[in-house]
Each structure stands twice: as structure tokens, then as C-alpha cells.
Amino acid sequence: ADGLPNIAIPHLEGELVKQTRLVVVHFAIPVAFKDLADASRILPVNWVFMLMNAEPQKQPERMAQLIRALTQSPAAQLKRLFAAKKAAQVARLLTPLMTEA
Template identity: 35%
Template sequence: MRAKGVSAVSENSLFLPNAVFVSDSTSVTDIFHEIANQLSAEKLVKKQFLPEIIKREEKYPTGIDLSPVNKNLPNIAVPHTEGEFVNTRLIVPVSLMTAVPFKNMIDPDQELPVKFLFLILNNDPAGQANILAQIMDFLRLTPVANLQELFKLTEPDKIYRFLSEHFK
């Protein structure tokens, strides 16, 4: 797991340069462990975040099949937990070097190979759906070629720059 950058960013941004990750882990639990450790070190999440995000992902899967948007796009997941376990409002992008199986949000009996996470941190309970809607709008409105470029990036600083420029 690698994270780079500095935490200087505008108040309105949903991204921080030090909260963008590239992971070579091959299981959901390992990914969550790595991310939670880094986010905790940055004081972005509370101690209970890790067990809660694991529990929530098991109960309410977040894998999303992007083939209806375009069959050439990889699947994503949007893991999150309740606002009481986080200290901020942020999207944490995670590029996965190897596809990792996540259960499908629509059909939990189906596993999807996922290559990219948009992990949602939101300490505003009323805003959870809003951030998810913003992510879905980004995926729907961004040209497929641009999304393919994003999903191929393997350097945190380049992922941060791309999202800072394209996520509106």
C-alpha cells in the first residue's frame, strides 16, 4: 500500500493527496486493514473504523458492475460505514493492482472482480447518499476513455491529480 502527498487541499475538495492508495493486496479484508491503518495514522478515521467497515461490507456489499456503462470498464466498489466511525468527509480512491472479488451491491450472491475503490468517509449522516450520487454521476458523465485512463493509473499522485481535475 502506498500513499503520497501532502494534506494541503481546499476545504471543498472530496480528495486529499495523502488519502489516495495503490494496493497489491488480494483480499477485501487485507485492503481494508491497509487503508484503515493509514487513515487512522492521518486521524481521518476512528479506532472502530476497521471492524465496522468489514462488518458493513459483509452485510451490505458495495461491488458495482460497470459493464452497463461500458463493457470495457473494470468493476468498482464503494465501501463505506456509518459517519460515527470517521472524522471527515472524503472520497478515498484505491487502485487495485489485482482484481479482488467483492460481492455485487445489486445481487449479493454474485462476486465481481473489482479493480478500483471509491471508499467513502462521511461524518455527515445526511450526506452519505449525496457522495455516492456524486460518484455515480462522475462515472456516468465522464467519457469512457477518461475513465479507462483513471483506472489504469498506478501512482497515487497521478490518481489524485486526475480526480482533482475531472471529478466535479
Template identity: 35%
Template structure:
């Protein structure tokens, strides 16, 4: 990413929050967020899964006035502005279509290789 990436992530998050309340899927899943910014601040294209050690407050994507404790991020890095909405939709579809027990397995994984293997197989 470019040097001002974090500042632009934070600014975009204020305008367009990315927190997702997973309780409609299952009360046993952690809330997630999908932070991203414009492609001009990114050098590549990938999704970076991040398990947070401590929950971080994000505003809800659907109800921006509501805050959520988020425990897992799908950080979008995308230097192709045309593909941003597509990647976001793919993540949302993944969360909605993956069985809860499998999502629990993902969110309880403690190693980078476990998370990578799970996403390679299921995403």
C-alpha cells in the same frame, strides 16, 4: 478513521454490498466498489480512490447474490450521516457521465498524483 472502522466496513458490506459491474458502461473498465460505513466510525469527510494490486471479490450492489472481481475502490469516509447518500450518488453519476476513454485513463493511472489530478479535474 476509528479503530473499529474495518470491522464495520466488512459488516456493512455483508448487509449492503457496494460492488458495481461496469460492463454496461464498457467491457474495458474494471469493476469498482464504493465501501463505506456509518459516520460514527470516521473522523473526516473524503473520498479515497484506491487501485487494488489484485482484484478482490465484492458482491454486486444491484444483484447481491452475484460476485464481482473489483479492481478499484472509491472508499467513502464521511462523518456526516446526512451526506452519505449524496456522496454515493455523486460517485455513481461520475461513473455514468464520464466518457469511457477518460475513465480508462483514470483506471490506468499508476501514480497517486495522476489519480488526484484526474479526479480534481473531472469529479
């Protein structure tokens, strides 16, 4: 949606992960990532949602849940999430989006 930042969702293979986590990082200065839909394009990314899942068989489900939350949630809710300045705020705003997705 207009007014929303580019995001990246890097993820690790489950065999390499000891604890399931979703780590959210906000960059003050955008970092270049290749566009997943078109690897020849480079996008400036302000937010990274790093998905780490200790159970490899659940990785696709968690990835789909995260993608749904970040693409299908109302733009107003996402704007509040991306305006958050503190980790606790991000967690408080992201949690319901993830449970609804």
C-alpha cells in the same frame, strides 16, 4: 463500458468517521465483492472508492456524486483514470470528474 474495470464503493456510517475522505485503492490482484444488484454474483474488483463522510446528512449526496462521476463520465476519461499508476495522477484525473458530476 467495455474495457473498464469493476469497481466497489464501500462506505462508512457518518457517526464513525472523524474526517471526510475519499480513499481510492487499486488492487494489483482483483478482490471479490458481491454485486450490489445481485448479491448471488461475485465480481472481481480492481478499484475501490471508499467514501467516508463526517457529516451523515451529506453521505447520500456524496455517494450520488461519486456514482455519477464513475458511471456518466466519458469512457475515454475513465480509461485514463483507471490507467493511472500514481496517487497524484488518480487525484488529478478524478477531481474534475467529481466536480462535474
